[in-house]
Amino acid sequence: MTPPSLLLVGGAGPAPLGIDVAVMAIEQARARGLAVHLIGHAEDLAVTRDAVDLADTAEAVDFENPEAAVAWALDRSRRGEGFDAVFTCRELALPATARIAEALELPGNSHEVIDLIRSKADCRRRLADEGFPQPASHPCTSAAQALRLLEDSPGPWVVKPRMGSGSEGVSLVSSAAGLSRALGHLPPESGQDFLVESYVSGAEYSVEGLFRSGEPQVLAITAKEKLPPPFFVEQAHTLPAPLPPPLRRQIEETVTDALRVLGLSHGLFHTELWVTEDGIILGEVHARLGGDYIHRLLAHAIEGLEMFGEVYDDSLGRDTPAGPRGCARAGATRYFSPPPGRLRGVHGWQEATRHPAVLAAELAVAPGERVTAADESDGRAGALAVGAADPEQARALAIRLTDGVRFDIEPEETP
CATH class of the missing domain: 3.30.470.20 (ATP-grasp fold, B domain)
Structure with missing residues (x-):
C-alpha cells in the first residue's frame, strides 16, 4: 500500500534554526508513515543536507514563484505522483503553499488570506475595521510623504517594509531628523514602498x-x-x-x-x-x-x-x-x-x-x-x-x- 505523501514547500532555510525546524517537521511526518517530498532552491538544498537526507525526494523548484511551483505540482499530479498534504516551515513559501493546496484541492489556507496577512498594511486595516486596536499605520511611497506624517503626528514612529519577517528593515524614529537613516535601513526590494506606524509602548x-x-x-x-x-x-x-x-x-x-x-x-x-x-x-x-x-x-x-x-x-x-x-x-x-x-x-x-x-x-x-x-x-x-x-x-x-x-x-x- 502506498503511504500518504507530504509536500514540504521551501524545505529548510540555510541557517541552523531553519534546518532544525525542518528536521523536526520531517521527523514527525516520517513517524506518521508519510512519504516526504521536499522542494526548495538549489543553493539551499546543497547546504541543508540534514533535512534533505531525511526526505524521500528533494527537487530544486523556485518556490518564491508561486506560478512555477503550482505548475510543477500539477505536472507531478498528472503523472500520478500527487500529494495528500502540503505544508511549509518558511514565511517566503506561504504564497506558493496556499496556491498549491488550492490547485490540488488539498486542505490549507486560501491564497487570498495568506496575501492579506503578509501585507502588513492590509492586515492592520482589516483588524482595525473589525474593532481590534492596532498601531496607526500609514503606507508611504516617498520620503516626502513620510516626512509630512512625522510633522503632523506625535512620535515616536516605526518605519518598516510592507512585507517581511525577522525584524528586517524595522527601526524606531524619534524625530524627523532620523527618517533618512530609517529609510536607508529598509531592504533594497522595499524601494519607495514602506509603512510608518505609531510606536507602541508595552510588554x-x-x-x-x-x-x-x-x-x-x-x-x-x-x-x-x-x-x-x-x-x-x-x-x-x-x-x-x-x-x-x-x-x-x-x-x-x-x-x-x-x-x-x-x-x-x-x-x-x-x-x-x-x-x-x-x-x-x-x-x-x-x-x-x-x-x-x-x-x-x-x-x-x-x-x-x-x-x-x-x-x-x-x-x-x-x-x-x-x-x-x-x-x-x-x-x-x-x-x-x-x-x-x-x-x-x-x-x-x-x-x-x-x-x-x-x-x-x-x-x-x-x-x-x-x-x-x-x-x-x-x-x-x-x-x-x-x-x-x-x-x-x-x-x-x-x-x-x-x-x-x-x-x-x-x-x-x-x-
Whole structure:
C-alpha cells in the first residue's frame, strides 16, 4: 500500500534554526508513515543536507514563484505522483503553499488570506475595521510623504517594509531628523514602498498555536525581550509567559477572535501583541511557527506535543488530541549580543552547551569574522535554548549560561 505523501514547500532555510525546524517537521511526518517530498532552491538544498537526507525526494523548484511551483505540482499530479498534504516551515513559501493546496484541492489556507496577512498594511486595516486596536499605520511611497506624517503626528514612529519577517528593515524614529537613516535601513526590494506606524509602548508577547478542524488552538504565550532601539531585534523568549490567568485568557480570546476574522483555518500560527495601559494591541499575524527556537521550547513545555504532526493529521482527517493542553514545564531562548569588532575567539561555549538543560545551541560567528551590531534577526551571533521546571528558572538559566560565554572581540578603529 502506498503511504500518504507530504509536500514540504521551501524545505529548510540555510541557517541552523531553519534546518532544525525542518528536521523536526520531517521527523514527525516520517513517524506518521508519510512519504516526504521536499522542494526548495538549489543553493539551499546543497547546504541543508540534514533535512534533505531525511526526505524521500528533494527537487530544486523556485518556490518564491508561486506560478512555477503550482505548475510543477500539477505536472507531478498528472503523472500520478500527487500529494495528500502540503505544508511549509518558511514565511517566503506561504504564497506558493496556499496556491498549491488550492490547485490540488488539498486542505490549507486560501491564497487570498495568506496575501492579506503578509501585507502588513492590509492586515492592520482589516483588524482595525473589525474593532481590534492596532498601531496607526500609514503606507508611504516617498520620503516626502513620510516626512509630512512625522510633522503632523506625535512620535515616536516605526518605519518598516510592507512585507517581511525577522525584524528586517524595522527601526524606531524619534524625530524627523532620523527618517533618512530609517529609510536607508529598509531592504533594497522595499524601494519607495514602506509603512510608518505609531510606536507602541508595552510588554510584548507572542501567541503560538495550531488549527484543529478549522479552529485555532492556543498552545502557549511567549514573553519577549528586545535589544535596545533603534532596531527591534529580539534577544530573549520565555515560554510560557508568567501571566495572571485573567490576562492570559483575555490574550487567548483576542488572538483567536482575530484569527477567525482574518480567515485563517489551517496549519500553525504565531501572533504578536502588546499589553499596554489601554489594553491589548495586536501586532503582526503569521501563518507559521514563530522563530528563535520556539519549536524546541514548545516541545519541551507541553508533554507529548508534536505540532507539525498534528497539522499533518488534521490535513489527512486523522484524530488529533482533543481539548486545550497546558504547559507542564517551561523553556527560554537567549541570544548573544557581543560588541562589534573582529572576533578573536569564543570562550566557555563547550561548557555552556554541555549543560543537560540545553535544548538547542547556535553559534553564528567564527574566529576571524567580523561581528556587527545586530539590526535584524539574521545578524545575531548565536543563541542557547534551555528547558526548566518553570518560566522563572528557565529565564534565569538562559541568562546564566549565555553570560558564561565570552566573546573575545578586537575593537575596530572608529574613522
